[in-house]
Amino acid sequence: MKLRVLAVTAVLAVYAPFAFYFARQxxxxxxxxxxxxxxxxxxxxxxxxxxVPGLLADSQDAPRAATLxxxxxxxxxxxxxxxxxxxxxNGSGRYRYWSDPQEGRxxxxxxxDNSDPNTNGRTYRFAxxxxxxxxxxxxxx
Numbered sequence: 001m002k003l004r005v006l007a008v009t010a011v012l013a014v015y016a017p018f019a020f021y022f023a024r025q026x027x028x029x030x031x032x033x034x035x036x037x038x039x040x041x042x043x044x045x046x047x048x049x050x051x052v053p054g055l056l057a058d059s060q061d062a063p064r065a066a067t068l069x070x071x072x073x074x075x076x077x078x079x080x081x082x083x084x085x086x087x088x089x090n091g092s093g094r095y096r097y098w099s100d101p102q103e104g105r106x107x108x109x110x111x112x113d114n115s116d117p118n119t120n121g122r123t124y125r126f127a128x129x130x131x132x133x134x135x136x137x138x139x140x141x
Contacts, residue, residue, distance in 0.1 A: 034070075034107070034124040038117050044091025044110040045084070046117055050126050057099035066097040070109050071125045077112060084108055097126075 038046040056065045058081055070077045070093075077093035087094045091110035099105050107126070111117050117124055 030125075032125045032127060034126060036118050038124075040116075041108060042088045044114045045088040045108050046110065048107040048109065048124070049105065050097075050107055051105070052126075052128065055097075055105075055128055057097045057105050059099045067128055068097040068107070069127045070095045070107070071127060072112055073122045074125075075112075077109065 034048045034050060038048050041047050050068070056062075056067055058064060058066045064081045066080060069080065072093070077095055080095055080097070082094040082096050084096065087096060087108055087110050091114040093110060093112045095107065095109035097105070097107050109117075109124075111120060111122070113120075
């Protein structure tokens with residue numbers, strides 16, 4: 001009996017620190033996932049707010065600066081840099097990532113078939129293919 005108690009104590013002594021360590025680790029979120037609910041902006045346009053520091057966005061001064069690509073179930077939507085009225089009235093996957101002094105950074109997009117992205121069962125992500133790889137310059141030296 002003493003041997004069993006000793007064995008259980010040893011197992012708990014090893015298990016407990018790992019359990020406490022992993023229980024306190026934050027859950028890593030998929031930062032490329034666009035989270036529902038998306039706000040309906042009219043007809044075919046929807047609003048999301050992907051918060052990625054340093055990600056370039058279109059603006060009054062730089063209307064084609066954004067390098068963000070919107071993906072619907074892994075397939076790229078587009079074209080990007082589309083005027084808001086065209087997204088709203090035509091849809092079909094058009095989008096624009098925009099920086100506005102009052103609104104901040106917003107993504108206005110439409111789905112490929114102009115359905116409601118909150119209920120169509122598809123997953124929406126963004127990718128940043130134009131991202132600067134932080135160690136690229138160091139490797140060239």
